[in-house]
Amino acid sequence: MKPLLSIKDLHVRVAGREVLKGIDLELMPGEVHAIMGPNGSGKSTLSQVLSGRETYEVTKGEVLFDGGDLLSLQPEARAHAGIFMAFQYPVEIPGVGNLHFLRTALNARRRTQGKEELDAMDFLQLAREKSKLVQLDQAFMQRSVNEGFSGGEKKRNEIFQMAVLEPRLAILDETDSGLDIDALRIVSGGINALRSPERSMLVITHYQRLLEYVVPDKVSVLAGGRIVRTGGRELALELEKKGYAWLGQGAGGKEARP
Amino acid sequence: MTEAGLQHYLDLAERFQAERAAGAPAWLRALRQDGIAQLARQGFPTTKLEDWKYTNVAPISGQAFSPVRTVHEAGVEAAVARLALPGPGPRLVFVDGWYVRELSRLDGAPVGLTVRSLREALQDGESLEAVVGHRARAEASAFTALNAALLEEGALVRVAPGTVCPEPVQLLFLARGDNHVALASPRVVVQAGENSELTLVESYVGAAPGVSFTNAVTEVVLGAGARLTHLKLQAESETAFHIGSLHVEQGRDSRFASHLISLGGALARNEVHSAFAAEGGECTLQGLYVGHGTQHLDNWTNLDHAHPRCTSRELYKGVLDDNARGTFHGKVLVRPDAQQTDARQANRNLLLSEAAMADARPQLEILADDVKCAHGATVGRLDEQALFYLRSRGIPRAEAESLLTHAFTTEVVGAVPLASLRDQVEELLARKLPGVKEGWA
Numbered sequence: 073m074k075p076l077l078s079i080k081d082l083h084v085r086v087a088g089r090e091v092l093k094g095i096d097l098e099l100m101p102g103e104v105h106a107i108m109g110p111n112g113s114g115k116s117t118l119s120q121v122l123s124g125r126e127t128y129e130v131t132k133g134e135v136l137f138d139g140g141d142l143l144s145l146q147p148e149a150r151a152h153a154g155i156f157m158a159f160q161y162p163v164e165i166p167g168v169g170n171l172h173f174l175r176t177a178l179n180a181r182r183r184t185q186g187k188e189e190l191d192a193m194d195f196l197q198l199a200r201e202k203s204k205l206v207q208l209d210q211a212f213m214q215r216s217v218n219e220g221f222s223g224g225e226k227k228r229n230e231i232f233q234m235a236v237l238e239p240r241l242a243i244l245d246e247t248d249s250g251l252d253i254d255a256l257r258i259v260s261g262g263i264n265a266l267r268s269p270e271r272s273m274l275v276i277t278h279y280q281r282l283l284e285y286v287v288p289d290k291v292s293v294l295a296g297g298r299i300v301r302t303g304g305r306e307l308a309l310e311l312e313k314k315g316y317a318w319l320g321q322g323a324g325g326k327e328a329r330p
Numbered sequence: 331m332t333e334a335g336l337q338h339y340l341d342l343a344e345r346f347q348a349e350r351a352a353g354a355p356a357w358l359r360a361l362r363q364d365g366i367a368q369l370a371r372q373g374f375p376t377t378k379l380e381d382w383k384y385t386n387v388a389p390i391s392g393q394a395f396s397p398v399r400t401v402h403e404a405g406v407e408a409a410v411a412r413l414a415l416p417g418p419g420p421r422l423v424f425v426d427g428w429y430v431r432e433l434s435r436l437d438g439a440p441v442g443l444t445v446r447s448l449r450e451a452l453q454d455g456e457s458l459e460a461v462v463g464h465r466a467r468a469e470a471s472a473f474t475a476l477n478a479a480l481l482e483e484g485a486l487v488r489v490a491p492g493t494v495c496p497e498p499v500q501l502l503f504l505a506r507g508d509n510h511v512a513l514a515s516p517r518v519v520v521q522a523g524e525n526s527e528l529t530l531v532e533s534y535v536g537a538a539p540g541v542s543f544t545n546a547v548t549e550v551v552l553g554a555g556a557r558l559t560h561l562k563l564q565a566e567s568e569t570a571f572h573i574g575s576l577h578v579e580q581g582r583d584s585r586f587a588s589h590l591i592s593l594g595g596a597l598a599r600n601e602v603h604s605a606f607a608a609e610g611g612e613c614t615l616q617g618l619y620v621g622h623g624t625q626h627l628d629n630w631t632n633l634d635h636a637h638p639r640c641t642s643r644e645l646y647k648g649v650l651d652d653n654a655r656g657t658f659h660g661k662v663l664v665r666p667d668a669q670q671t672d673a674r675q676a677n678r679n680l681l682l683s684e685a686a687m688a689d690a691r692p693q694l695e696i697l698a699d700d701v702k703c704a705h706g707a708t709v710g711r712l713d714e715q716a717l718f719y720l721r722s723r724g725i726p727r728a729e730a731e732s733l734l735t736h737a738f739t740t741e742v743v744g745a746v747p748l749a750s751l752r753d754q755v756e757e758l759l760a761r762k763l764p765g766v767k768e769g770w771a
Contacts, residue, residue: 123722124718124721124722125718126718146721146727147718147721147722148721148722148724148725148726148727148730150722151721151722151723151724156722156723157722159719159722162719163713163715163716163718163719165716165719165720165734165737166737166741167736167737167738167739167740167741168720168733168734168737173720173723173725173733174723176725176729176733177720177723177724177725178724180724180725180726180729216737217719233723237723237724
């Protein structure tokens with residue numbers, strides 16, 4: 073089997089500073105791979121680079137998605153190829169209705185696939201069904217995108233969008249941040265329901281907490297812009313007990329940089 | 331502005347006065363004469379004047395616009411059918427400033443509501459001396475003076491005390507366009523009696539592309555407890571010119587709301603002058619101006635808090651693309667006696683191109699001490715984070731930009747309290763801001 077995502081020696085600069093210093097990572101279809109690391113280790117940079125944020129400069133290396141060059145694609149083209157990022161801080165967009173936004177997004181992708189666009193009625197049907205996954209109230213779907221949503225509602229909305237858009241690769245960027253335990257359960261339940269042999273997930277998190285619910289196949293630790301260790305689920309538990317300092321040189325985030 | 335330009339308008343007004351003198355009451359002759367005198371004294375404004383700093387009216391004053399007596403033409407009827415708001419309620423139609431009875435609809439007015447041509451009302455000898463020119467003073471502006479000098483036609487809207495009008499009144503001002511280099515000088519006079527309620531729509535539209543000049547003045551007096559919603563759609567062709575001023579006097583505990591949608595014209599200026607003449611009034615002023623190409627859209631508001639315990643809420647938003655320029659000048663005066671005034675003003679501008687420009691000039695003068703006043707003005711571009719969010723979901727850049735642009739306009743469009751006008755505005759916006767799919771709202 074070929075990897076769905078293949079990151080090779082990726083170097084990334086943000087505002088003149090090298091944040092990622094040679095990342096190598098492979099993600100097989102259906103695999104759930106957790107990326108853990110202290111603040112400032114480059115976790116969010118990695119997720120943003122994969123989704124096509126333009127403020128990041130790739131200075132070296134390559135990323136292949138399904139065998140094709142990912143980095144040359146515009147953000148919308150990445151979405152069409154099947155990449156979805158659940159944002160750490162979902163953006164509020166007053167004046168754009170949640171449902172209209174999502175139908176526009178889904179139809180844009182369907183066009184590139186040569187599929188017929190969904191009309192408002194068919195889409196509403198689909199949205200209702202998918203919203204049950206994260207117990208998102210109908211009222212939220214009618215409101216402006218994320219406007220006035222609580223932290224938990226925003227994250228549920230992200231997973232709801234993922235359920236509708238059915239990506240091949242989901243990047244979950246600190247999806248557990250800002251969630252209370254009930255919201256975490258609901259969100260994790262939604263994520264788990266979307267696990268499938270055709271869908272890979274990159275779960276980026278600072279804490280082990282989310283991984284109790286969304287159990288990863290692999291765990292990698294990112295520190296100082298490099299992956300310093302990769303292992304199974306037990307690695308996450310060990311980190312929880314011992315902290316990141318235990319990994320030694322280069323693993324302590326900002327403090328550990330030479 | 332050339333002297334020859336001013337002279338053309340003065341000659342025009344003198345001829346008009348001479349022709350109309352017979353049969354006109356003394357007060358009307360005096361009002362026209364005062365208009366001529368004020369126009370001669372002031373001349374057309376230049377950008378040296380503070381109130382006209384950003385708007386050069388030379389394209390108007392330099393051209394010989396003249397009243398063109400309308401003849402009934404094929405095409406006009408179709409344009410009225412296309413541009414009039416659907417739904418019941420009285421409707422007066424004006425073509426190049428002239429009232430056209432055959433295209434108007436006078437039935438449907440409830441008892442207590444009078445809607446009629448101003449010219450007919452004057453001919454019938456209605457007593458309008460105390461009303462016409464009461465709020466709109468010729469000394470205030472050369473354009474108000476010009477309107478007074480040529481005063482003859484327009485609309486008279488009277489709501490008797492206690493009358494609640496369930497349906498809106500529409501005044502449709504149609505510029506024929508084509509080769510009619512017409513000057514229209516409508517005067518709209520609105521008297522809302524105590525505790526009356528009315529929604530009034532003024533639509534300024536073009537039947538065909540062309541160069542016309544509309545110089546409109548509207549005067550409104552609200553009695554105690556009256557509620558008036560004034561909706562203005564200014565959407566002539568983009569080669570037309572429009573100067574319009576709305577002058578409002580609010581009685582005790584009255585509520586006035588103005589919603590302006592400014593889309594048309596090569597050069598358009600929409601003024602709102604609102605004054606509280608007694609305690610307890612509420613005034614809402616909202617505006618949306620959307621310009622592209624080389625359009626120049628000037629918005630000018632003046633709120634006079636002259637009495638205590640009045641509330642004003644002002645929100646103007648602008649979207650400017652290409653080489654368009656939008657200006658907002660918002661004066662708020664809180665006089666020494668106007669304690670417990672609550673005034674808020676906001677102006678937000680969205681620039682869609684490098685060359686587009688917006689000037690925001692809030693101007694607050696607060697002379698009372700027990701007041702709540704706030705204002706804010708912004709000029710910015712589309713939110714990059716929101717744009718990225720939409721694109722990351724698969725929405726192509728152009729479509730995402732258009733979604734966000736429309737979202738910016740919905741705050742004002744959505745607040746227009748008349749569904750038929752809202753629909754019309756949304757349709758016009760969808761055409762003006764391209765790349766939009768049906769049902770974006």
